[in-house]
Amino acid sequence: MIAILGGGAVGQALSRSLPREGCRVGLRWNRSPLPRWQKVSARWTTVLPALDRFDLVLLAVKDAAVEPLCQTLRFRRGQLVVHLSGALSLLALESARKQGAAVGSLHPLRAIVHGERTPFRGASAGLAGSTLAARKKLEDLARTLGLTPLDVGDEARPLYHAAATLAAGGVVALFAEAALAFRKATGATEGEARAALLPLSLGALKKLQALPPPRALTGPFARGDAATVRSHRAALSKDLLSLYDELARAALRLAREGNRAPPETLDQVSATLPRRGR
Ligand SMILES: NC(=O)c1ccc[n+]([C@@H]2O[C@H](COP(=O)([O-])OP(=O)(O)OC[C@H]3O[C@@H](n4cnc5c(N)ncnc54)[C@H](OP(=O)(O)O)[C@@H]3O)[C@@H](O)[C@H]2O)c1
Structure with missing residues (x-):
């Protein structure tokens, strides 16, 4: 089951696209209530529960918030914690890795704005994973969303x-x-x-x-x-x-x-x- 943390343009696009592709999203969390004009159909909460029941945690918050948010969260072995940034390396998720989770990044190569229906299909995505299994899971997720996966190591990211x-x-x-x-x-x-x-x-x-x-x-x-x-x-x-x-x-x-x-x-x-x- 998937948790999406962050209800901005990308978080909302994931929230719409993942269930359509048969993936179960069990938590949609945003720091603040989403504005009414965005007309979001799914239920987003501002209350952050324990995350241990989620296999995949997507940190879809702005780049500067990824590391500080990750540092406040408790993770467990067997979870995969992922950010969506193209600029950040996997070091931004080091606190999750130290707790035993695998970490990764899936960066959709698309300019995504609020309300787009299928922003991912046909685009590519830069991927990185802390383990081969994490990398494989992200490749499967990318393909499920209609994204073509590309490997991008930490040194190559800037x-x-x-x-x-x-x-x-x-x-x-x-x-x-x-x-x-x-x-x-x-x-x-x-x-x-x-x-x-x-x-x-x-x-x-x-x-x-x-x-x-x-x-x-x-x-x-x-x-x-x-x-x-x-x-x-x-x-x-x-x-x-x-x-x-x-x-x-x-x-x-x-x-x-x-x-x-x-x-x-x-x-x-x-x-x-x-x-x-x-
Ligand atoms: N948009 C794109 O074209 C695009 C494409 C590829 C990848 N990405 C990546 O996707 C990620 C999300 O980008 P986005 O475009 O969806 O951003 P966005 O629309 O600007 O939304 C930013 C999100 O971050 C949350 N946030 C900001 N500061 C926070 C904090 N200190 N703690 C917790 N949450 C915080 C905001 O919550 P509030 O509503 O409470 O402010 C909001 O949900 C980024 O890593 C970005 O680089 C974006």
Whole structure:
């Protein structure tokens, strides 16, 4: 039987998904009462009972709360205690391990917001376990939820999580910068800019489902169009210029890797960019 501690976006998603996949959830606990607007159908409690009857305890609280919460809890041998964080190592669960429980991490590689029905299906999950048996149980749990399991050891976690952060929040931050420039150019409202640019972004990302980045790349870097890049650089604000230049260098690397334009044309684009550090 499973206990879910933490009723945020991920805790609630687990609370909905696990029973649907035939897993028994016997406890849903949150530190404070869940707000009414979240319209949660399952019963969540703020009273934390003894946890010994649960085989699996999922600590779905924010990263900074995982270790302190774990330190206040009593565990027993045979239990598996798991956090959902991509950034934290298994050391955050050391107090559970010292009490004889196995510990692990299952980090869904998805940006999860409140109320999503099936946030896990089709995504991958970074897994770690303190024992082979724990690792195997987490792999089974991931597959049950429709997640593809990937091993991520403790030393690899900061880089793994940096990559995940760039792929999610980084893409949103880049989109927001593009939308600001678009509004400045066209006078569009925030909503109009988002509506105009989103099909462009989604279309570009969708290409990655079938093609590797060197083939999916479009635009003046793929074409080797130095004149266009020069005109972009003249129009961009100083703030955005350094971001544009960094991405331009990455795009040129892709264009070269994919032989997207003759090397001399790509050299001409490269020559429009300042050398690093200038
Ligand atoms: N959301 C995502 O996209 C995503 C994706 C993959 C993994 N994760 C991981 O999943 C875990 C949960 O994230 P989330 O997005 O569900 O967070 P969230 O929606 O922000 O909810 C945070 C939860 O942590 C609880 N909490 C905060 N401080 C606490 C404390 N000191 N003691 C006990 N509970 C405390 C909150 O309780 P209150 O309601 O009482 O404040 C709330 O239930 C994190 O480890 C996160 O890294 C998140």
